[in-house]
Amino acid sequence: MATQPQPMETSFKPKKGEPSVDDWLPITSARNAKWWYSAFHNVTAMVGAGVLGLPYAMSQLGWGPGIAILIISWVITLYTLWQMVEMHEVVPGKRFDRYHELGQHAFGERLGLWIVVPQQLIVEVSTNIVYMVTGGKSLKKFHETVCPNCKNIKETYFIMIFASVHFVLSQLPNFNSISGVSLAAAVMSLSYSTIAWAASINKGKQSDVEYGYKSPSAGGTVLSFFNALGTVAFAYAGHNVVLEIQATIPSTPEKPSKKPMWRGVIVAYIIVALCYFPVAIIGYWAFGNTVNDDILISLEKPRWLIATANMMVVIHVIGGYQIYAMPVFDMMETVLVKKLEFRPGLPLRLVSRSIYVALTMFLGMTFPFFSGLLGFFGGFAFAPTTYYLPCIMWLAIYKPKRYSLSWTINWICIVLGVLLMVLSPIGGLRQIIIDAKTYKFYS
Numbered sequence: 001m002a003t004q005p006q007p008m009e010t011s012f013k014p015k016k017g018e019p020s021v022d023d024w025l026p027i028t029s030a031r032n033a034k035w036w037y038s039a040f041h042n043v044t045a046m047v048g049a050g051v052l053g054l055p056y057a058m059s060q061l062g063w064g065p066g067i068a069i070l071i072i073s074w075v076i077t078l079y080t081l082w083q084m085v086e087m088h089e090v091v092p093g094k095r096f097d098r099y100h101e102l103g104q105h106a107f108g109e110r111l112g113l114w115i116v117v118p119q120q121l122i123v124e125v126s127t128n129i130v131y132m133v134t135g136g137k138s139l140k141k142f143h144e145t146v147c148p149n150c151k152n153i154k155e156t157y158f159i160m161i162f163a164s165v166h167f168v169l170s171q172l173p174n175f176n177s178i179s180g181v182s183l184a185a186a187v188m189s190l191s192y193s194t195i196a197w198a199a200s201i202n203k204g205k206q207s208d209v210e211y212g213y214k215s216p217s218a219g220g221t222v223l224s225f226f227n228a229l230g231t232v233a234f235a236y237a238g239h240n241v242v243l244e245i246q247a248t249i250p251s252t253p254e255k256p257s258k259k260p261m262w263r264g265v266i267v268a269y270i271i272v273a274l275c276y277f278p279v280a281i282i283g284y285w286a287f288g289n290t291v292n293d294d295i296l297i298s299l300e301k302p303r304w305l306i307a308t309a310n311m312m313v314v315i316h317v318i319g320g321y322q323i324y325a326m327p328v329f330d331m332m333e334t335v336l337v338k339k340l341e342f343r344p345g346l347p348l349r350l351v352s353r354s355i356y357v358a359l360t361m362f363l364g365m366t367f368p369f370f371s372g373l374l375g376f377f378g379g380f381a382f383a384p385t386t387y388y389l390p391c392i393m394w395l396a397i398y399k400p401k402r403y404s405l406s407w408t409i410n411w412i413c414i415v416l417g418v419l420l421m422v423l424s425p426i427g428g429l430r431q432i433i434i435d436a437k438t439y440k441f442y443s
Contacts, residue, residue, distance in 0.1 A: 021337050024035040024344045026330045027097050030176040034249035037179055038264025039271075040186035041245045042238050044319045046268065047189040047275050050235030052134075052196065052313070054276060055283025056293040063211065063284075069232055070280055075415050077236040078269050080390040084242045085261050087390075089251065090397055098327070099240060099385070106393040119389070120327070122381040123240045125360065127324045130234075131317040134294075134362030135162035138313040139182035141297060145307040156365045162314065162363035169322055170329070170353040171346075175248045178322045185319020186271070192296075192312035193275035199299045199306065209288035223430045230380075230424030235276065238268075239386045244327050329353055367432075374382035380425040388417030 022028045067197040087102055089095055097101040099120050104112030133203035136159030141154065172178050213221040242265075251257035283295045292298040299306050302320065332352050336342045391410040 021334075021344060026174040026326050027244050027247050029174045030248055033176055033179070033245075033250075035249070035260030035263045036267075037176070037182075038245055038249065038260070038261050039267040040183045041175065041179075041287045041323060042242070042265055042268035043189060043271050044316070045238035045241050046236065046272050047109075047186075047244075047316075050231065050439040051189070051193055051275050051279055052294045052296060053231045054235060054280035055200075055287065055291045055295045055298075056282035057228035057231040058280050059211075059214065059287075059289040059291050060224040060231075062213065065225075066104075066284070067281065068230075069229065070277065072416075073232050073236050074269070074273060074276070076416065077239070077386055079409070080386065080388075080413065081239055081242060081269075082262065083390040083394050084239060085258050087393065087397065088243055088246045088258060089256055089263070092253075095247065095251065095257070096243060098330070099243050101395060102243060103389075105380070106396040116385075116389070117331070119381055119385050120240055123237065123385055124324045125329050126381060127237065128321055128328075128360040129363045129367070130341055131321045132159055132163060132322070132360050133367075135159070135314050135317045135321075136364065137294065138296070138310040141268060142307050142310040142314070145303050145310065151354055159309065159361060159365045160198070162318075163357060163364075165318055166321055166357045166361075167327075169216055169318070170325060170357050171349060173349075175245065175323075175326055178319070178326070181319045181322055183415045185316045185323075188312040188316040188319075190271055190275060192309045192316065193251050193279050195309040195312070196295050196299070197278040197282040197409060199302075199309070200295070202302075203286055203299065205214045205286055206290070207364070209286070209290070211284075211288050214289040223426060226423045226426050227430065229420055230382075233382045233386065233420055233424060236272075237382045237386055239390065240382075241323055241327055244330070283358060325353075325356070328356065332356065361409065380421065383421035383424070384419050386417075387420060388414040391417075 054070070061069060084102075087096065090102075093106065096105060100113055100116040101129055103116030106112060136155055139158040139162055140153070140155050143150065143158070169178070169181065172181075213224070215221045215224050230320075246257055246261045249257040249260055280296065283291055283298075287295075287298050290298075296306060297311055299309075329349075329352075333344070333348070335342050336348060336352060342348050391413045394400075395407070395410055398406070400410070
């Protein structure tokens with residue numbers, strides 16, 4: 001029998017009138033969210049930098065494999081997301097508010113922490129780094145589009161400008177407090193995705209378009225294919241915050257949180273499909289294998305529309321950064337208060353969160369290899385937590401009969417997820433090495 005997660009021991013005692021630690025921590029401090037909060041939080045978490053890289057991924061995969069992988073990923077990740085929502089309250093009267101708490105229930109208290117926390121941290125921190133890069137690149141593109149004759153400004157400075165917003169927004173206490181930012185981000189994601197495919201249709205199929213694999217060698221083609229798998233995996237990456245989002249929804253035995261949460265997930269996945277499939281297919285149709293790793297960079301005109309789309313990307317990744325940062329803030333503050341016995345309050349939050357934002361800014365400025373980062377992190381970290389870890393936990397908790405439908409589906413997802421985890425970082429690392437050859441630091 002798997003053990004239930006025990007709360008982290010603490011000798012910290014709040015003063016009279018002070019809230020308890022759990023009432024202060026970001027994930028558990030507010031539980032009054034509606035189902036539509038789930039919808040736009042999930043859209044913001046899912047539709048991020050990855051959607052703009054999908055036409056480039058299609059150019060590395062080809063028509064048949066590309067469309068098949070997009071559809072299979074959509075189906076598998078919707079299934080594993082459903083599993084996460086169902087397992088949130090698998091123990092009557094108890095809620096697993098954090099991914100690692102569910103891992104502890106499935107694998108045991110210590111092993112669950114070691115399996116889940118490193119992977120979840122890699123996902124969330126790497127996403128924040130990639131969003132720093134995306135925000136900076138999009139700001140630079142906006143500046144160049146609006147003012148083509150202005151003096152060239154280093155991308156590094158644009159990343160710093162983008163980061164400055166997060167030094168302020170990171171002080172918002174919990175998920176519910178960033179709901180306005182998240183809603184704006186979700187609207188922006190649908191808007192710039194629509195602009196990306198509509199502008200591609202307007203530009204039309206290019207006269208010299210080619211759909212064959214770009215790499216001259218078979219080895220290069222295979223490695224590019226692997227990198228594209230990671231880009232697709234990165235695009236379907238909302239699972240790492242799904243339990244934390246569900247934790248904000250009220251729950252009673254008569255009205256469990258899984259019902260409103262699942263309603264929000266379905267709405268979110270319909271929006272995801274409306275964003276991903278047109279952008280990937282139409283972007284590849286228009287530009288073929290010459291498409292840029294960010295589709296908006298391939299689109300030059302109409303200038304005002306592309307400038308608007310890039311600013312929409314900036315607004316979206318502002319919200320996306322906060323969604324992925326919130327569970328990291330929760331982990332940091334849990335350790336600082338419960339283990340290291342710091343007193344919860346504004347000074348602790350101001351210092352710890354500002355240090356985190358500064359760290360992701362520095363790493364984003366230092367390693368802005370966009371397509372390689374998507375491929376590497378997409379396979380290395382997102383594949384386990386999105387594609388197959390929920391399936392392993394489902395098998396451990398529910399123990400379906402061997403060779404039953406549930407058992408078979410979960411094992412198929414596990415095998416495909418492990419292949420994705422092994423293959424795509426190889427391609428991503430190659431892409432980073434290629435980009436690094438011509439890259440000048442802090443340019």
